[in-house]
Amino acid sequence: MPQRHLREAAQDAARRSAPSGLGLDSAMVRQRMVSRLQQDGLRDERVLQALAGVYRHEFVDSALGVQAYEDTSLPIGHGQTISKPSVVGRMIAMLFGGAAAAQQASLGRVLEIGTGCGYQAAVLALLAKQVVSIERLKPLHDKARLNLAAAARGNIRLVYGDGRLGFAGAAPFDSIIAAAGGEDLPQAWLDQLAPGGRLVAPMVAPGGRGQVLVVVDHLLEAGVSRFVRSEFEAVLFVPLKSGVM
Template sequence: MPQRHLREAAADAARQTAPRGLGLDSEMVRRRMVQRLQREGLADERVLQALSTVQRHEFVDSALAIQAYEDTSLPIGHGQTISKPSVVGRMISILFGGANAGQQGRLGRVMEIGTGCGYQAAVLAELSKHVVSIERLRPLHEKAQMNLAAVRTPAQIRLVYGDGRLGYSAGAPFDSIIAAAGGEDLPPAWLAQLAPGGRLVAPMVAPGGRGQILVVVDHVLEAGVGRFVRTEHEAVLFVPLKSGVS
């Protein structure tokens, strides 16, 4: 075969061969995302490892997959979004500051309000004993089921179709509660289902109704008496917390 044809055949083969290490399923791509988050201040190695493990592109529509490892929220349909990796990492890092998580080194039993596409549930599963994730929109509940089955997430995730404001009393108490939607109040059911030593992290409408802030509630047990200690953190932007199912 003439040299020119050999060169053309080699060029064609190179074009048809996907470059190794650069695909969206590559660990390198996720590692680069994690390195960016580290530079921006996310320091918990456990959370960084979980974010590096879970393939975020598997949880978004194929048309948006190229943006999966950017620090941006993306639409997942039905007026909902998948949160930024930095926000997911920040909220889970805060959960690790709870007393029970500090003693166990893991998040223990977790309740997530707002499954969405299932991405955050997958990250939580890497860090906890058991995850109950509640979604009020049936199409998203079903999408999360398919997504989590496709990536073969750990079996300790239980997906519930229901009203997240009611929590999940059958699985209570929970060491950690995390919400992916924000309302004007914290539903009483969440506090009732938070274990002593447990911590809740959720967005809430800021005082005066101007935007949202992250709110942290610790269930503190002193001399056999429980009380809730609330602290407020930075401004955030989440979809509204709604009741009922659809």
């Protein structure tokens, strides 16, 4: 074999045997992101492991791939964004504080309002028995379907519809999480939250002073339901809207 061909064959072999872990699909890249989140206060190991298990760069435009593992929100088109990993982690960790999740050691059956590109649904799928995710924008619903098919998540059901209505056909849900914030919590969400279940959503604070994270627990005491609401830190999410587009 000519010397030039030997050199080319050697170079090809070297490329094929080059150590993995240097690209965006590297476990090392995701672990660095998770380590930063842990240093910043995210402590739930279940959530950290789920975040480490999802390739975030596969859910954003390829031009933004280099930013995928930074703690930043990124545009996904149609005026929507993919939330910061820290916010995704924080909200899912809050869901684990509900009575049903504590008893089942999983998030059980989850309703997600606002599928977006599908990233959060992919993380939830690693922590739940089933995820039902609703998106009102058809192009994003279609994009999420493609993204999640590639991720091979078999316990996710995607619904094109009005998230304010929830999804009564699969209710009740042990956990409900919303990726958009309005001035009120739709009654349909509360109606579809199982006893012992927990809802986590952004909501406009009283007086219209921005958004805060709101947690609602559905308690059942002596056969009587009641909902206990708590408010937490300020957040910034896209507005919650009705209808489909």
